[in-house]
Amino acid sequence: MDTNTLLKQKLLSLLLLAGVFAFIYNPWTKFPYTFACITAMVLLFTWLQEKSLGGLNFKSLRLNDVAIILGLFISIEAVADFIVQPAANSFFNEPADYSAFRSIQGNAPKYFKYLLYMWISAAVGEEVFFRAFAFLQLRKIVGNHFVLTVLLSAVLFALPHLYQGAAGLVVTFFFGLVFGAIYLKFKNIWINIIVHGLIDTFFITMAYYGELDYFG
Incomplete structure (x- = not known):
């Protein structure tokens, strides 16, 4: 591939990702x-770009993936809740701002609505964009610099969560790094989607039971 074509490809990927x-x-x-x-x-x-959706890695799940998914969910949740979140709260001297979710407490219809919305928007939408699509485009932009790709995708993932405050931003960046590493390791977006969905389900369930201070 000549230099001019390569530059055009990089520019297209950058425009798609930014857009x-x-x-x-x-x-x-x-x-x-x-x-x-x-x-x-x-x-x-x-x-349109690839003439295929193969680059997004929608691969079939195997039976042993269930154990992998559950193990990832439990370990990530534990590290986030007992190490990353407390450290971020202490460093910034304030907890992450999860007040937007307090209205879920004790409200069953709203709880199930938020669960559905979270799976659509966060689990599926965020993973398809911030992992599958971002990795595909960043690879065209920065090449096989996988650490840089994970870092950049985590930054992109964290930025829309600024409303959660500095501590929330750090925690989201941590999740972005972990989700990026998972995608890099398994190259199956379904694993990312389910792990992300389980983490958000736990969060929304804690909000329903009025236990958001658990994260503070």
Whole structure:
């Protein structure tokens, strides 16, 4: 591939990544529809760019993947809750701001609605964009610099969570690093989606039972 073609490819990937990321902040769609739209955009742009969706790594799950997923969920949740979150709260001298989720407490209809929304928007939407699509485009931009790819994707993942405060941003960046490492290791976006969904399910369930201070 000649230099001119390579530069055009890098520029296209950069524009696609930046354009889809910018859509997160559009004023017309709200949670969870923003990431539902982003998922559709990712599928469309990937198909147009690659003539295939194979690069997004929607692979079949095997039976032993269940144990892997559960192990990842438990270990990530433990590290986040007992090490990363307390350290971030202590460093910034304030807990992450999860007040947006307090309205779920004791409200069963809202709880199940948020669960559905979280699986659509966060588990599926965020993983398809911040891992599958971002990794595909970043590889074209930075090459096989996998550590840099994980770092950049984690930064992109953390930025839309600024509303959670500095501590929340650090915790989200941690999750971004971990999810990136998982995707790099297993190269199966379904594993990422399910692990992410389980983590968010635990969070929403704690919010329902009025235990958000557990994360503080």
